[in-house]
Amino acid sequence: MKAYPPTFDQLPLDILTLVQSFVEPIDIISLRKTCRHLSHVTHQRNVWIDALRRVCTSHGLFLPSFALAQMPRKALEFAALAPRRFCSMIKKATIDTIPPHSTFVLESRLASLINESQAFYDYYLIPGGRYLITHNYGGIILWDLGINLGEMATPVILGSLRGDGHSEIFEVRPSVDGSGIVLFVGTHDDEEYTTAISVYTIFPLVPRPSFLLKASVNGFNVVLNAHSANDTMFAFMHSADELTIWNFEINSIVTWAYQDPNVSDFMILQEHVILFTARKFSLYNIPTLLPCDLGNALTSHVMRGDHYPLMVFAHASDAEYMDVTVPWSSWNTDWNDRPFFGITASTGQETGIIDYYMTEELRSANLPTRMPFLADSIVLRRSQHLRSGVSPSLRFCDRYVIHSWLETEVGVFLIMSGLPTTTLAAHARGRSGMGHVAKLWAPSGAEDSEEPQYIRHFALCPASGRLCVSTNCQEIHIIDFLAPC
Helix, strand or coil, X not given: CCCCCCCHHHCCHHHHHHHHCCCXXXXXXXXXXXXXXXXXXXXXXXXXXXXXXXXXXXXXXXXXXXXXXXXXXXHHHHHHHXXXXXXXXXXXXXXXXXXXXXXXXXXXXXXXXXXXCCCEEEEEECCCCCEEEEXXXXXXXXXXXXCCCCCCCCCEEEEEEECCCCEEEEEEEECCCCCCEEEEEEEECCXXXXXXXXXXXXXXXXXXXXXXXXXXXXXXXXCCCXXXXXXXXEEEEECCCEEEEEECCCCEEEEEECCCCCCXXXXXXXXXXXXXXXXXXXXXXCCCCEECCCCCCCCCCEECCCCCCCEEEECCCCCCCCEXXXXXXXXXXXXXXXEEEEEEEECCCCCEEEEEXXXXXXXXXXXXXXXXEEEEEEEXXXXXXXXXXXXXXEEEECCEEEEEEEECCCEEEEEEEECCCCCCCCCXXXXXXXXXXXXXXXXXCCCCCCCCCCEEEEEEECCCCEEEEEECCCEEEEEECCCCC
């Protein structure tokens, strides 16, 4: 008798489980609907543990945000499917503000490390949506908001670092092993000149989390114009067209006098640095760093003279006037291990432009290790959003790019565009269109209050459907958009 190979639903359980590790969470749900046997296979808890782990990797989420060993299967499904559900909600949104599922108001008095209430200076929602870092006059606090599973946030203080009102958080990143949070904190004097930079690490899952000092550098007195960081380096632009790069792991440093007054922003890309002007951006090797002089860190190793770029790129737009900023995202913004960045350009006319660049790894001794390629370009017709808004966020969410910004008296907005499978550089710099624009939150009560309400700051984690917004009322609104399935 002729033997026939087994059909898909006749494969062993371990094989079917392995197959599901190669597909998206939404495809696992589709498989569940085919027959009773495959439905049983998709209800295995380890299937969803693996799915959520892959979502964290592909979206740059902080894996300790999810207690994988303790979460029930339904909670794992909710978290793994959250990016798809959030993007579906944005696609269906109208011009009106999207209604939230729940809102918790975190009052500043609850975050006071001294005897009186102090307004929040700033805060950072760690990707994953569970952990929030707040900063006020009294110091820095790490909060556990709870995993967003359709229930209202319940903030709990995990650890704190006392301050005296003379500190500022510059960057927040994951530790190299992914288990901790790294903070770059500046110290300034009464005239707002930065005098020192310290690097702290905190591990939320240890029994008593605390901010551990990892490294520090001082001996300077400057105004920081821009900053960027990676796993081992922190860099900042300051006066006289200079860029200081500090390797905090081995305490080495260099100050590069790049001597170009047109540079408005920069970023570190692995062992390279990119300088941005209104017309172009240039990719350089990071100059050689030398052991840090504790007496005067910035002037001990100053590199002057010629330092030629490896590559120079013209901006995708050919507008006569451009005001260029780089959407800031201190947390890793990679897609499939490909570093990614955006350029927001206001043309001063009726349109604005958002260009997204992916970087490809090159294996040539004569070329940079990473090469930026134009991935997509979005036309935003209401360019006033780009001129007056703040653009702090650029994140991935279910194969889309989410670029969010705020207008202080109007609301928090985002634009969502599809992630292309190929770059547009070979396609005559085409424009993909408008994308999906949505208004997430708007201040209220302006008519009934003596002082109109306006937005000071916001932080969005689209992959968890959680938004944090602070106003002049000294409070943070923790907003969850996703309801239980």
